Amino acid sequence: MAFWRTATALLAILLLLAAGAPAQTPLGPGAQWREYSLPGPVRAFVVSFERARPDFDLVMGFPFERRSSQTKEIPSAIATRYHRPPEFDVLAAVNASFFGSGNDIIGNLASEANYLQWPDLSRSWPAFAWFDTGSFAIATRPTITDNQARFADGSSIGIDLLNEDRLTNTLVVYTPTWGATTTTIAQAVEVIVSGVNYPMRVGKTMSGTITAVRTGAASVNNAIPAGGAVLSARDGKGTTLLEKAKVGERVTWRAGLSQSIWNNMRLAVDGAGWILRDGAANTSAWSGFSDDFKGRHPRTMLAWNATHGFLIAVDGRQSGYSVGMTFQEMADFCRDVVGATDAINLDGGGSTAMVAGGSLVNRPSDGAQRAVPNVVMLVRRGGPRAKTLVDSFPAGGRQLAWDDKFTANLVEPFAPTAPGGDGHVMVVMDPAGGFEVARVGERSDGNCVVEASLYCDYRPGDAGDGHERIGLFARDQGQGAFVATSFGGGNSYVMTYDSDDGRIRMGKVVNGVLTDFRDGSRLFARSTAWRRFRIVCRDTTIEYYLDGGLVHSQQDATFAAGTAGVGYHEFFANNANMRGARVENFEYRAQSVFHATKDAWLLK
Secondary structure, eight states: OHHHHHIIIIIHHHHHHHHOSOOOEEEETTEEEEEEEETTTEEEEEEEEETTOTTEEEEEEOGGGOTTOSSOBOHHHHHHHHOBTTTBEEEEEEEOOOBOSTTOBOSOEEETTEEEEOOOTTOOOOEEEEETTSOEEEESOOOEEEOEEEOTTSOEEEOOEESSOOOTTOEEEEOGGGOSBOOOOSOOEEEEEESOOOSOOTTOEEEEEEEEEEEGGGGSSOBOOTTOEEEEEOHHHHHHHHHHOOTTSEEEEEOEESOGGGGGEEEEEEOSOEEEETTEEOGGGOTTSOHHHHSSBOEEEEEEOSSEEEEEEEOOSBTTTBOOBOHHHHHHIIIIIIOOSEEEEOSOGGGOOEEETTEEOSOOTTSSOOOBSOEEEEEEOOOOSEEEEEEOOOTTOOSSOOEESSSOOOEEEOSSOOTTOOSEEEEEOOTTSSEEEEEESOTTEEEEEEEEEEEEOOOGGGTTTOOEEEEEEEEEOSOOOTTOSSTTOOEEEEEEEETTTOEEEEEEEETTEEEETTGGGOEEOOSOEEEEEEEEEETTEEEEEETTEEEEEEEOOSOOOOEEEEEEEEOOSSGGGOOOEEEEEEEEEEEETTOOOOOTTTTO
């Protein structure tokens, strides 16, 4: 092993320097793939992509586009099903999770910011995550910290499974990614829930309205409503669910994990072997695996460095063509040839396959692609060149698909009525305290206008206990943290109001630290009233409007693109003083940073 490792680390680099690096095959701007021929012999295939591009996403694909499928598919077939350019352009894909029979997938699953499956607590495998910010992380196994469904009467029931086949005396939550129906066979109790505040993030309270409670023959294989969910339970858990679930009432649940960083993840998958950590072979994490498992096999990996992400496939078990790699050889290759600093080992062996540009590029050891239960896809999101999103928060609820941070920020009656309003507002606030945001848009939104009416509640009488801060943000870089320093810290342009002194700030937040562009000429509004806030981002010109009038213009290039929305942060010693951000008549207009044409209506 030592000799081969040295050959890989030294001879491969010398060969690459002498002959030039393998030719790149472009997959589009910012992404390409290469084939490496190394001593051994070993054939390796690497897709690299720029982390900073907000149009890139890592998305999990399932056979027939549903997690519930009992029939597996080959990776190229799965990738083809999801390929819908330009809105959803699948550039590349590799096989992903370790798996068992049927639809059994081992470990954490998340995709498109929706958490889909809890960790396998019987294993201590590491988990890989791709975040809203475009960053990556590998973490040791998280534990489940909150798995309760809570009902209107205050009672709760423990949730046993998330998007998995229902077992004896279990309660399962099924979300739309599972498929069109629950696929259940045995009669039990299935509770139909509509209007769920997706995406289903870790540590976030999910909420929806119970629209039906099905028992007997009607409890089998119910449809999962679009934007909804089904709570399915049998035996004793089913009896309790039937007692608690009432049509017309709300039910809430959480997918809680012990590590808070998972709240921001867009994709998660478990691997068997944390191969490379901070530029060094992570040998201390390999002791739990057998010598055979750590030996030379076909391999699939996810890796990254400061600027790029990598999808990697290594062929093996084919004498004279490619023998595969050991754990140590993977670490050497990822660090010394690919230039990665961190890497994780996914399912390999006969499952190893890479699709790039719509074609299989490696040579699977089985002689053909093996059918698998999921793949990780590199996707370019095109989407519409420009968008207009409006929410007047009618009595029936929110009109946009808001991405809440920790809780369901619902529509409530409120007086006094905002100008042009209907007496209903969205209240943005986490009842547990701290900060909360509700956001819309995409990471690739560049030039934009975000505006809303905010109820500025001037309360100097509460200043001795603290204050609350409300406001709008634009070009959020993925954390969705407003003015908080946790969860990566807020990073966006903001316009805020403080309840204790009435100060209105117009500035930017960098890692949770707010800089007021008008600090030398501070603006105050020392009265309680509805006020119209507006932020306009036009290239590097950032403008702030109050009640229709321009109050500040700033040249700043810190943030080029990101999401927008409403933020709230409380600084009270006594949380009873929290009232939240009351919002009415929200409007957001934006265009992608990858479209140069400027629209006059957008910048008016």
